[in-house]
Amino acid sequence: MQTISIGIMNLCAPCGCACRYCLLRSCKQAEGVDYERGKRLAERFFAWGRDKGLPEPPFYNVGFCAEYPQLLENIAFNRANGWIGARFLQCNGIAIRPEEETDRWLSRIKAAGIERIDTTFFGDRACHDAFAARDGDYDFMLLLASRAAAHGIVCAPTVPVTRENLAMLPELIDTLEAIPGIGPIGCFLPDHRGRGHLLEPYRVTPEDVAGLPEHVRALLDLRRYKTEAEWLADGPLPEYTKRALLITLRADNIDLFERMTCDEIVAYVEGLDDDYYRAIPPVNELAQMYGEPANRRLYRVRDLFWKWQRRYIKEHGLRLYDVTDERNCAAVRS
Numbered sequence: 545m546q547t548i549s550i551g552i553m554n555l556c557a558p559c560g561c562a563c564r565y566c567l568l569r570s571c572k573q574a575e576g577v578d579y580e581r582g583k584r585l586a587e588r589f590f591a592w593g594r595d596k597g598l599p600e601p602p603f604y605n606v607g608f609c610a611e612y613p614q615l616l617e618n619i620a621f622n623r624a625n626g627w628i629g630a631r632f633l634q635c636n637g638i639a640i641r642p643e644e645e646t647d648r649w650l651s652r653i654k655a656a657g658i659e660r661i662d663t664t665f666f667g668d669r670a671c672h673d674a675f676a677a678r679d680g681d682y683d684f685m686l687l688l689a690s691r692a693a694a695h696g697i698v699c700a701p702t703v704p705v706t707r708e709n710l711a712m713l714p715e716l717i718d719t720l721e722a723i724p725g726i727g728p729i730g731c732f733l734p735d736h737r738g739r740g741h742l743l744e745p746y747r748v749t750p751e752d753v754a755g756l757p758e759h760v761r762a763l764l765d766l767r768r769y770k771t772e773a774e775w776l777a778d779g780p781l782p783e784y785t786k787r788a789l790l791i792t793l794r795a796d797n798i799d800l801f802e803r804m805t806c807d808e809i810v811a812y813v814e815g816l817d818d819d820y821y822r823a824i825p826p827v828n829e830l831a832q833m834y835g836e837p838a839n840r841r842l843y844r845v846r847d848l849f850w851k852w853q854r855r856y857i858k859e860h861g862l863r864l865y866d867v868t869d870e871r872n873c874a875a876v877r878s
């Protein structure tokens with residue numbers, strides 16, 4: 545198993561939302577460590593990666609959202625290290641602000657170097673606010689999307705597609721496309737991981753997608769998706785050979801990590817990932833155990849793997865360190 549990238553994650557910024565599909569299972573509370581403490585470890589990792597000549601240097605990711613006092617400093621830190629966070633900011637979950645204050649905030653992040661932001665829309669106003677678990681979230685995301693262009697920032701909204709919001713999509717897309725200066729809109733199917741497994745009954749089928757108007761369908765890139773029936777019929781599923789490692793800093797591991805070398809930390813997290821996957825049968829065995837040949841819902845192959853893993857772990861009563869939960873040290877295999 546080849547580790548192809550390493551990220552340092554610090555969930556020190558509580559999110560204002562608790563979205564139903566949140567892969568980080570946000571409960572509107574912080575779970576990380578002091579920002580500066582996380583940054584020091586990230587700096588150590590960046591120097592280590594440079595000395596090792598890694599093709600992709602380790603990066604520092606602050607979550608759950610972009611609402612924390614050191615945001616501008618962190619954008620500068622991203623710029624100094626050549627990370628994507630120097631130019632791009634995910635804006636979901638930040639504090640709701642009135643228009644004037646929103647303008648000041650956008651102007652500050654633009655001055656810091658941000659060129660592109662993302663806001664996510666889940667459906668009409670009522671559906672969106674219920675999904676995000678925050679009243680006023682839809683109107684605020686719309687305000688951000690509408691004001692971004694005035695500050696020279698491209699807002700590229702994203703829209704998850706589920707059976708719950710299918711009927712709302714044409715009007716939602718029309719609303720977004722009518723915003724002057726709006727960037728490209730991207731529709732996507734939610735991952736099965738985190739709280740995304742709760743949306744399993746609402747995953748769409750090719751027939752659901754075919755029923756969408758052409759201009760909405762065109763925004764949904766399904767190249768990596770097939771129905772479960774198709775994945776099973778098309779032969780052995782691809783075995784994973786690579787992993788992206790996430791070193792998530794928490795109160796219960798930061799003291800230990802500060803005493804360890806970077807090599808030791810990487811080996812420790814790789815060990816957690818190895819232990820997890822040793823306890824679970826390979827994907828093609830899981831497919832034989834749990835595959836549903838008549839299921840017409842659409843998945844990436846990793847969604848099926850996550851779905852079957854959950855079932856295997858539950859049925860066998862396994863108590864594992866969950867490396868698919870990014871609030872823990874985690875790995876995404878591919």
Ligand code: SF4
Nearest residue numbers: 559563566570636637
């Ligand atoms: S805005 Fe993002 S981090 Fe916050 S709850 Fe929603 S998905 Fe999770």
